[in-house]
Amino acid sequence: MRVIGVRLWARLAFVVLLVGAAGVPTRGAELDSLEIATSSGQHAFQVEIADNDATRERGLMDRRYMAADHGMLFEFDRDEPVSFWMKNTYIPLDMVFIAPSGVVTHIVANAEPLSERVIPSGGPSIAVLELNGGMAASIGLKVGDKVHHPFFKP
DSSP: OHHHHHHHHHHHHHHHHHHHHHTOOOSOOOOEEEEEEETTEEEEEEEEEEOSHHHHHHTTTTOSOOOTTEEEEEEEEEEEEEEEOOTTOOSOEEEEEEOTTSBEEEEEEEEOTTOOOOEEEEEEEEEEEEEETTHHHHTTOOTTOEEEOTTSOO
8 A cells, every 4th residue: 555655646746747847837826917908909917926036036947838828027126227038948938028107118029948148128127027929929019008017107
């Protein structure tokens, strides 16, 4: 009976490992609702919040999958130029740089997975929204469009 228990625990551990590698949030991350208004309409997303050094540093690293309507919102304390890279990030991402009012100021489409190339904000940003690569184009997102989330001031 003990051998069956050990095998069951080993299988369970393997499943947990696979779920984490597949990109399902395993850090107990709660999801916030976020909406983007574009000329094609309102687009709803569920986002993880990266609002401290540890979560911002980790970001979406080591994820192999992210649901189409999910993303990560990086919140900063100051509106200033920021830069990102894709080291240890396996899925292509669109990076949406956002002003304190929620207005999109810059978009980087389909950032290359695993690249260490620095991706600058192109100006001050209080937040960056990472979405699956190609999502910005599919919803018609453009500079000047508005992101709605409690972090942004109206």
